[in-house]
Amino acid sequence: MPGITREEVAHLARLARLELKPEELDHFAGQLDDIIGAVARVSEVADQDVPPTSHPLPLTNVMRADEVRPSLTPEQALSGAPAQEQQRFKVPQILGED
Amino acid sequence: MTTTTDLVSYEDALASYDPVMGLEVHVELGTKTKMFCGCSTELGQGANTQTCPVCLGLPGALPVVNATGVESAIKIGLALNCEIAEWCRFARKNYFYPDMPKNFQTSQYDEPIAFNGYLDVQLEDGEVFRVEIERAHMEEDTGKSTHVGGATGRIHGASHSLLDYNRAGIPLIEIVTKPIVGAGERAPEVAKAYVRELREVIKALGVSEARMEMGQMRCDVNLSLRPNGTEKFGTRSETKNVNSLRSVERAARFEIQRHAAVLSSGGTIIQETRHFHEDTGSTTSGRVKEEAEDYRYFPEPDLVPVAPSREWVEEIRSALPELPLVRRNRLREEWAVSGTDMQAILNAGALEPIVATIEAGADAASARKWWMGELARSANESGKALDELAITPTEVARVTELVAKGDLNDKLARQVIEGVLAGEGTPDEVVDKRGLKVVSDEGALTTAVEEAIAGNPAIADKIRGGKVAAAGALVGAVMKATRGQADAARVKELILEKLGVSEG
Amino acid sequence: MTDAIIKLTAAEIAAKIASGELTAVQVTEAHLARIEAVDEKVHAFLHVDREGALAQARAVDEKRERGEKLGPLAGVPLALKDIFTTVGIPTTVGSKILEGWIPPYDATLTKRLKDADVVILGKTNMDEFAMGSSTENSAYGPTGNPWDLTRIPGGSGGGSSASLASFQAPLAIGTDTGGSIRQPAAVTGTVGVKPTYGAVSRYGMVAFSSSLDQGGPCARTVLDAALLHEVIAGHDPMDSTSIDAPVPPVVEAARNGSVAGMRVGVVKQFRGEGYQAGVVQRFDESVELLRELGAEIVELDCPSFDLALAAYYLIAPSECSSNLARFDGLRYGLRTGDDGSHSAEEVTSLTREAGFGPEVKRRIMLGTYALSSGYYDAYYGSAQKVRTLITRDFEKSFEKVDVIVSPTTPTTAFPIGERADDPMAMYLADLCTIPTNLAGNAAMSLPCGLAPEDGLPVGLQIIAPALKDDRLYKVGAAVEAAFVERWGHPLLEEAPSL
């Protein structure tokens, strides 16, 4: 397995929305490299013809009827909001458009 | 944003390039509740009044699938001639955006519920074009943001944004076509016809009102060009949220011209998101992202697989309503109209009003005559769609009934319709108020006929001599004298009777 | 009086309240007094809901006065892991990012406890977002092990295990994603059960790794755990992954402990390098005890278990990277950097940087990596194949045996700080517990003695097939009774008095 670079860590941090400090980048680069090196063992089974298990239960078709249930009140919904205005969550300027 | 885009003429673009299109349509389902929680989907309610821990993405909340959402997805899949998955899952599409409470969208990835179908669409001249469907999958809508502080309410220049999550979690079905090839210069028209036909199908299924102006149906137009005669697809642009039939056509057309300009000047198209502007009919580039999106899809661990039994699927199939194309063909036969006439009816948007008028008691020919004649003219003049006119199919049916009974003739009927459109009331009220009644008093009519014969001796002689067709002039004179309120057929009968001539 | 009350089991407390010998208020006050007296040292609780607890207790007493029927745990105090939402009471998940968050809704488990008239004393400390095996990853400081306050009480549910071992509560709730109920139970000399996946609703339990997380009972005796199990388990329509079947007869099993005629498996892979000698010794004695009690011991080979830890450290971080994305500083919890100069995106990144601790960041990064395009098949995809192989190894084993036993954790409680910046060493604590989470079946840890070298508790793990949770209690009760008879008293009586 190739070592994980500082640049890769920075890329992951951007994807994960973590504003890592420079020293964290170095620290994580080393640790992630160790961990990934250890867990990469799973690829021993990569070519085995076994189905993946994404879930421990063999359940299917768990659905609910299309019936309205009470919602929270707007006060409850907004109760944890760091900022609000006009019964809406107030957030800083949004940059992206999609 | 303000730089003008180079374009080549549409004809020149098509002379060198072949367009390949992909259309992605999102339809908001008309279920009572959201896809994964019991919050109401009713429109127009106060901000954040229809949210709960689930659709707000509060810590600890879990989704549960709306059975009607799944059923609607299967209905759409079947109507689009798709295969329905025996087993499929939801997946998480991971990306951060403030209108998405969990910062992942619960969607479907490589296991859509419906796949491999097609939709036949009819172009304006009646030609049928088959659009192949790649997949239809289930997902959820996002909340709505309002941008505050900018001059135009747009995102640019805004100081902050306000979020309302009432819409977050409303079920969406995303319908994706396979690459549409071979449409050539008609590509924009095919795009429009496809979206229109899809809308008709969705409405017929009763799974959504599919009102584009309300955002219940939204279209992304992906387009690329390849040099004529080549196989390999070019790089595509993705024009997002094109939200009217007309815009779909314009966006495709604009992108064809823009791509052609870039390619023919030796440039390359970059794969990007573009935004369509209704006012100018043009597209502009979206924000360029520093890094390619990586959605890190994986199976949604909070939901179990959806495995629609074949019995359920067949039950749904057998209960499907008649689909629009089949229905149109049936009506065309029932009404005994030509393909061209039927196409004219469709293009005029007269199909549903005519059907409704017939259902309200009118005969097919009369219903068609009024909607495609007088009413189409009126709509045209006022720049309205037929169903926006201030007359209901029931009222039109009443007018035809009055005509059939002999209470009105065509000329009077036109005046009645005019009165209804002008807001004077129901047809009967207009008849009363305007005093529009066929004169059926034989005495008054006989006098008028005698006066007409006396006043036009030369014509009367011609008629006596066997030229029955000349009676029209005398009928006209009588109608004029009675201010149009006579029954023209009866007038003719009386004239011939007086002159001792029999018809035929 | 207080001292006598806090040493009672939950079953005893419930009986005394039902008979009128004690009031629920007396019981609650005794425990609140104990918390007052010792929790400054132990730090098991993040929040004590004194008023709420007393109000609940009063309601129980009034119910009894009115002659209404009381449930089997009515009036019994409980320490709730701070991962379950509670209306009006802060829920932090041990994280700064949720500091001060007061949920507008109750978790299903919270509701069930309230409906059963269990008295919720407060919320217990935990590793941030349940990520850890020592409770050192709590943003609010570590919890001490009542056996030795300089040592870890296990994790992530160290607050819950420590509250039991220090007699601050007779019952507690934990959650187990890779061992977070069982490993703390093992190192504190208490009982902890991870029920079959889907047995206890996850609705309102803040998610770490959705396909592995499972809430469960923590107690000082097997019977108490069973009584609590029965209250919290059962189908919940709000959780799509909830089992829609009757709860196995766990209380009946706990009252009728026996291993006679049972086949008990010992897995070859659960020993070897990294296992403390005293742990192995106590485990071997437990196996011997089972044989004496009439069980047939069967040697098992589960080769895929060697890959369990690796698969776990791909699956859990992957799911957590997605589950924790919602903590973006926009709708609830911490917001950092909103000074007018930063965009929403930047505020999200600054908030997450400031609000998450190093282990949480590490796992988010690891999961983001494992799911990203180009790596998915090699890592996440392979990990899921390992999951299938582990499930098959369990299935094959359970054709030959009724339950499997192993040490719960390879070592006794280690000193606080010892493995703090060595994630790989920390991860080894869950070596024996993780296969069960991956396969979804049920397991229990109960005390099997003190390691001779350090005098600290050792846990015995019992593993049962999915949906056969009652077997844990049947075997656990028999082992517990035999050990208590051998020791002459419950193990916890040997713990220091604080």
Ligand SMILES: [Mg+2]
């Ligand atoms: Mg989509």
Ligand SMILES: [Zn+2]
């Ligand atoms: Zn909701």
